[in-house]
Amino acid sequence: MILVLVGPPGSGKGTQAALLAARCGMIHLSTGELLREARLRGTPVGREAAAYLDEGRLVPDDTVAALVAQRLRPGPATYLLDGFPRNVEQAAHLERMAAETRHAIEAVVLLDVPEAELVRRLTGRARADDDPAIIQKRLAVYVRETAPLIDHYDAKGLLRRIHGRGAVKTVHGRILRALGLGRA
Numbered sequence: 691m692i693l694v695l696v697g698p699p700g701s702g703k704g705t706q707a708a709l710l711a712a713r714c715g716m717i718h719l720s721t722g723e724l725l726r727e728a729r730l731r732g733t734p735v736g737r738e739a740a741a742y743l744d745e746g747r748l749v750p751d752d753t754v755a756a757l758v759a760q761r762l763r764p765g766p767a768t769y770l771l772d773g774f775p776r777n778v779e780q781a782a783h784l785e786r787m788a789a790e791t792r793h794a795i796e797a798v799v800l801l802d803v804p805e806a807e808l809v810r811r812l813t814g815r816a817r818a819d820d821d822p823a824i825i826q827k828r829l830a831v832y833v834r835e836t837a838p839l840i841d842h843y844d845a846k847g848l849l850r851r852i853h854g855r856g857a858v859k860t861v862h863g864r865i866l867r868a869l870g871l872g873r874a
């Protein structure tokens with residue numbers, strides 16, 4: 691089974707994905723983390739991704755899809771995808787991979803946070819791409835590329851919209867309830 695977590699930069703996607711995966715024994719795949727790791731290790735993918743990461747642009751779809759495909763295996767595990775897919779083309783990649791590995795895309799959780807709050811949160815972080823100009827770029831990329839994905843999954847009846855403001859535990863509880871997994 692596959693669950694997808696979507697949200698703008700600063701929405702707390704990575705934090706919530708890690709919590710949910712640990713609590714429910716899911717395999718957490720964060721494309722942002724995989725790309726940053728590849729970069730640190732200096733692999734070909736990491737070297738290709740570096741400029742995109744620095745500029746807040748999306749790494750090419752085929753590259754990111756391949757990172758996910760290498761890790762997605764048939765079987766009973768639940769995969770929690772964090773940061774993938776990020777546009778409609780990547781969603782098509784995912785649908786193909788899911789069919790090949792016989793996984794159902796069970797739900798897509800959207801972490802909804804107002805833009806003013808996102809900017810406030812991101813400016814307080816220390817990641818290299820959390821520079822003000824790059825933050826604006828990543829938010830713009832989200833609106834242009836990722837927002838259409840939300841309509842795509844809504845039309846399929848898979849979208850679960852979560853209010854992303856509040857304490858980490860509160861948001862975690864909302865996600866569990868939206869997925870029918872009980873409360874923290």
Ligand code: ADP
Nearest residue numbers: 699700721722742743747748749754773774776
């Ligand atoms: P955030 O959502 O806060 O921007 P992520 O760790 O999810 O943080 O992503 C950081 C960067 O990694 C993005 O700005 C982008 O360059 C790259 N990235 C992550 N996931 C993808 C993806 N699915 N497709 C293309 N690029 C990606």
